[in-house]
Amino acid sequence: MTRxxxxxxxxxxxxxxxxxxxxxxxxASGLEEGAALIYVPHTTAGVTINENAxxxxxxxxxxxLEKMVPRSGSFRHREGNADAHIKATLVGFSQLVPVRGGRxxxxxxxxxxxxxxxxPRSRRVLLSFLRSAP
Ligand code: ZN
Numbered sequence: 001m002t003r004x005x006x007x008x009x010x011x012x013x014x015x016x017x018x019x020x021x022x023x024x025x026x027x028a029s030g031l032e033e034g035a036a037l038i039y040v041p042h043t044t045a046g047v048t049i050n051e052n053a054x055x056x057x058x059x060x061x062x063x064x065l066e067k068m069v070p071r072s073g074s075f076r077h078r079e080g081n082a083d084a085h086i087k088a089t090l091v092g093f094s095q096l097v098p099v100r101g102g103r104x105x106x107x108x109x110x111x112x113x114x115x116x117x118x119x120p121r122s123r124r125v126l127l128s129f130l131r132s133a134p
Contacts (some may be wrong), residue, residue, distance in 0.1 A: 001031065002126055002127065002128050003025050003028075003126075003127045003128075003129075004124050004125060004126045004127060004128065005018065005021045005022070005024055005025060005107045005124075005125045006122060006123070006124055006125075007021075007114050007122070007123045007124075007125060008120070008121075008122050008123075009045075009114070009116040009120045009121060009122075009123060010119070010120045011104050011116070011119055011120060012051065012085070012116075012117070012118065012119050012120070013062050013065075013066065013087075013116060013119070014062070014115075014120075015048075015050075015058035015061060015062060015113040015114070015115055015116075016113060016114045016115075016116065017052050017058075017112070017113055018054050018112050018113065019052060019077035019104070019106070019111040019112045019113045020123060020126075022036065022038060022104065022112050022127060023098035024104070025093060025106055025127050026099065026102065026103075026104060026127070026129060029033040029064040029100060030102075031099055031102065031129040031130075031131060032100075032101060032102050033099060033100060033131070033132045034098075034099050034103075034129060034130045034132045035097060035098050035099055035129075035130045035132075036048060036096070036097045036099055036104060036127060036128070036129055036130070037094060037095075037096050037126075037127070037128040037129075038094060038095045038096075038112060038125060038126075038127055039093060039094040039099065039125070039126040039127075040090070040093050040094070040123065040124075040125055040126075041093075041112065041124060041126060042093075042124075043080055043085055043088060044084035044085055044087075044088050044117050044118035045084075045088055045096070045114060045115060045117060045118070045119075045123050046088040046090075046091035046092050046093050046114075046115040046117075047091070047092070047093065047094065047095050047112065047113065047114055047115060048091045048092070048095070048112075048113050048115055048123065048128070049095055049097070049106070049110050049112055050109070050110065050111070050113060051109045051110065051111070052109070052110065052111025052113070053109050056083075062067075065087050065090065065091075065117075068090075069076075069083045069086045069087055070083065070114040071083045071091070081117075081118045082117035083117070083125060083131075085113050085117075087115070088117055089117065091115045094120075095112065097112070099129070
């Protein structure tokens, strides 16, 4: 069953921790053993997993993506957000996380982040909870 969560971002580039929202939807689904597919159906936002204990990790990821793909670069895409498309491709649009005992099997320091590169705007994150074969 596919569910979704709506996220409102507040800056042009932002890593937004959505771990609690994903876990809440997982708990509501009743899935005990399997996997959670977390998918972002956008072209200028993505999803990644990284440290959510120290917020400077997310800040470093954003600042270094900005150095790798500056907004002021030379692009053929004329919408003014070519850098956002490239950054979203670099982080990717889906994550697959094992589920055990009804919990996302994330590492101690891991969190799930929506990666906004052309905000602020509303974003949708699709969730598919996949049951393991018995
Ligand atoms: Zn565009």
